[in-house]
Amino acid sequence: MADDVHDQDAGMRVVHLLRAITVELDQLGARFAARHALHPTDVRALICLLDAARTGEPATPGTLGARLGLNSAGTTALVDRLEKLGHVRRERDSRDRRRVLLNVDESAVTLGWSFFGPLIHEVVAVMGRFDAADQATIERFLTDVHETVTQQRTCQE
Amino acid sequence: MADDVHDQDAGMRVVHLLRAITVELDQLGARFAARHALHPTDVRALICLLDAARTGEPATPGTLGARLGLNSAGTTALVDRLEKLGHVRRERDSRDRRRVLLNVDESAVTLGWSFFGPLIHEVVAVMGRFDAADQATIERFLTDVHETVTQQRTCQE
DNA sequence: GACAATATCTTGCTCATCGAGATTCTCGCT
DNA sequence: AGCGAGAATCTCGATGAGCAAGATATTGTC
Numbered sequence: 001m002a003d004d005v006h007d008q009d010a011g012m013r014v015v016h017l018l019r020a021i022t023v024e025l026d027q028l029g030a031r032f033a034a035r036h037a038l039h040p041t042d043v044r045a046l047i048c049l050l051d052a053a054r055t056g057e058p059a060t061p062g063t064l065g066a067r068l069g070l071n072s073a074g075t076t077a078l079v080d081r082l083e084k085l086g087h088v089r090r091e092r093d094s095r096d097r098r099r100v101l102l103n104v105d106e107s108a109v110t111l112g113w114s115f116f117g118p119l120i121h122e123v124v125a126v127m128g129r130f131d132a133a134d135q136a137t138i139e140r141f142l143t144d145v146h147e148t149v150t151q152q153r154t155c156q157e
Numbered sequence: 158m159a160d161d162v163h164d165q166d167a168g169m170r171v172v173h174l175l176r177a178i179t180v181e182l183d184q185l186g187a188r189f190a191a192r193h194a195l196h197p198t199d200v201r202a203l204i205c206l207l208d209a210a211r212t213g214e215p216a217t218p219g220t221l222g223a224r225l226g227l228n229s230a231g232t233t234a235l236v237d238r239l240e241k242l243g244h245v246r247r248e249r250d251s252r253d254r255r256r257v258l259l260n261v262d263e264s265a266v267t268l269g270w271s272f273f274g275p276l277i278h279e280v281v282a283v284m285g286r287f288d289a290a291d292q293a294t295i296e297r298f299l300t301d302v303h304e305t306v307t308q309q310r311t312c313q314e
Numbered sequence: 315g316a317c318a319a320t321a322t323c324t325t326g327c328t329c330a331t332c333g334a335g336a337t338t339c340t341c342g343c344t
Numbered sequence: 345a346g347c348g349a350g351a352a353t354c355t356c357g358a359t360g361a362g363c364a365a366g367a368t369a370t371t372g373t374c
Contacts, residue, residue, distance in 0.1 A: 011281030
């Protein structure tokens with residue numbers, strides 16, 4: 001039973017750590033936003049768009065708005081802002097001409113890297129201080145947590 | 158060199174996982190907010206207040222606003238909202254009557270647990286599937302990452 | 315006791331987001 | 345073909361969170 005208590009303590013400590021990391025990353029994102037005349041929503045939008053670009057799936061205002069929990073009006077305003085800043089370009093889909101495809105400009109990529117690059121580098125370095133077996137453990141843990149959180153989000157309708 | 162590339166790949170995968178987890182947690186927080194007539198900022202405020210209560214340090218509008226990056230006007234409006242909903246009570250400090258202490262109501266605690274409790278339980282369960290050595294590894298990794306992120310945030314002025 | 319410093323609140327404004335509806339385009343059906 | 349249902353996006357007016365600047369109340373210092 002002592003082990004159970006111990007397990008739960010480690011679990012709670014990890015929960016608090018994950019929450020603390022989330023809060024810190026949020027604030028870092030907010031600072032990045034303020035420094036480049038962006039709103040927090042704009043940063044989240046760019047992250048989503050870059051993710052989509054990385055996985056090769058097409059991005060449209062509809063999918064973006066759904067991902068961010070915005071309605072159509074807010075999504076239009078968001079894309080307007082990003083387009084005005086030159087981070088995104090609208091482009092009519094030639095197949096389905098109702099749709100608008102969103103292309104992320106190179107400037108947004110370099111902008112993101114200039115700000116988050118150092119942090120990413122640091123985290124990779126932290127990871128590098130663990131041996132291969134431990135790295136696999138960490139990756140497995142984070143994958144499980146990600147799955148759990150995603151499930152929690154989607155199952156609550 | 159193949160090992161280097163391998164290390165870096167694992168590092169980048171972990172970075173993406175951490176970011177994905179952050180995004181999911183944000184959206185979960187937003188859903189929690191929408192479901193209880195709260196704004197995202199209100200949720201972040203409650204988290205800060207509960208953190209402060211847990212560590213025993215006194216919470217005031219000033220410290221809260223600083224933590225959230227709000228100015229005094231926004232902080233006043235925020236505390237007004239939370240007080241109107243009964244989640245927080247203002248109370249003049251009897252020693253320094255300029256100050257206002259913020260007391261989190263029990264209702265806010267139970268509200269938070271009713272929503273995030275299941276997720277926390279799940280994450281603890283995920284953690285429980287690892288043996289003690291791996292748990293220590295995970296905790297050490299998250300601690301290092303947290304430190305890195307905090308450092309990155311504070312050093313950028 | 316007058317003055318600077320601190321903590322909080324008030325006022326007037328900007329702008330992101332929402333709800334509702336208009337517009338443009340696609341596709342199945344006859 | 346061509347008409348109508350439905351889908352993707354945009355426009356308009358309203359709401360409200362947050363900001364800048366200043367007001368108010370309280371404390372410590374000379």
